[in-house]
Amino acid sequence: MRKNGFTLVEAIVVIAILLILGGLLTPIVSNQLQNKKIEVTEEKLKKIKKAIIGDPSVVQFGQRTDFGYVGDMGNVPGALVDLIVQGTQPSWQFYTNWGTYTDVLLGAGWRGPYLDPTRYPDGRYESLMDGWGRNFVYESPGGNIIRRIRSYGPNGVSETCGNDDICVDIFRDEIGGFVQGNTWNECGVGVQYQEIRIFYPSNGALTSLAVTPAAGQLWFSTPTGTLIPIGTRRLFVDTDISAPGIAYDLKQFLVISNGPSLSINLRRNLTCASPSP
Secondary structure (H helix, E strand, O other): OOOOOOOHHHHHHHHHHHHHHHHHHHHHHHHHHHHHHHHHHHHHHHHHHHHHHOOOOOEEOOEEOOOHHHHHHOOOOOOHHHHOOOOOOOEOEEEEEEOOEEEEEEEEOEOOOOOOOOEOOOOOEHHHEOOOOOEOEEEOOEOOEEEEEEEOOOOOOOOOEOOOEEEEEEEHHHHEEEEEEEEEOOOOOEOOOOEEEEEEEEOOEEEEEEEOOOOOOOEEEOOOOOOEEOEEEEEEEEOOOOOOOOOOEEEEEEEOOOOOEEEEEEOOOOOOOOOOO
16 A cells, blocks of 8 residues: 655656756746847837937827937937937027028927936946846948947857847938929029028037029029038028028928938919919
8 A cells, every 4th residue: 555645756756857857948938038039139129229319100190299309419320328308408499580681490409318317236228238237339331321229149259140140220312312303483483593491400519501602693502512410400492592591491400310302492472464374
């Protein structure tokens, strides 16, 4: 007759089974943890990119309204921490005048934090660390890639993006575009102009770019290689070639990512002798 409890042999068998099950489950659990860290890292990279260039899906009254750090400052951050702390940049400033032009009503400056400012006891920012607790690497690859944010991935060693490293790129045409268009009067006839001046932020301060036409030119374009940063921008056109410095037309427009060119038609108020075409 058997007594209650395990015999030594039975206990050894049970322990052996548990060890075998543990050996089978450990890789599965490890892979799940690793996949979770990868997911966390990818999600943080998406948030950092949105902090820099905004979220194109944020729309109000049919127009994009979120342009992130670039939209406010006019350039990409020098370091990722600039998305959280202001550094030496001026506070958000609101301009009502620029040069001889009045009522520009365009802002420029830091309006962060653009990322969660939560810090660990050691001072590091949680939003700037990947799923393995390492700081993201901020790079300038060159060419059409303005910035790259990189995690060294599971093995913690710099390798190729998409292999072990996890990366997100910010492309040149995502941070700005060129502006081009024509000047027309209300009758649909081309109007010569003295100057077109585009207002936009640069390094946190409001600046402007003057486009001066060739003689008799009715078409305008920003110089090749010059990008107007994404966001809400304003444009003045002076159509009085005999008395420069008088702004007849003010336009507010958007420079959006993933579409580097923008056409603007300008009109000067006047009475047409015949209906517009």
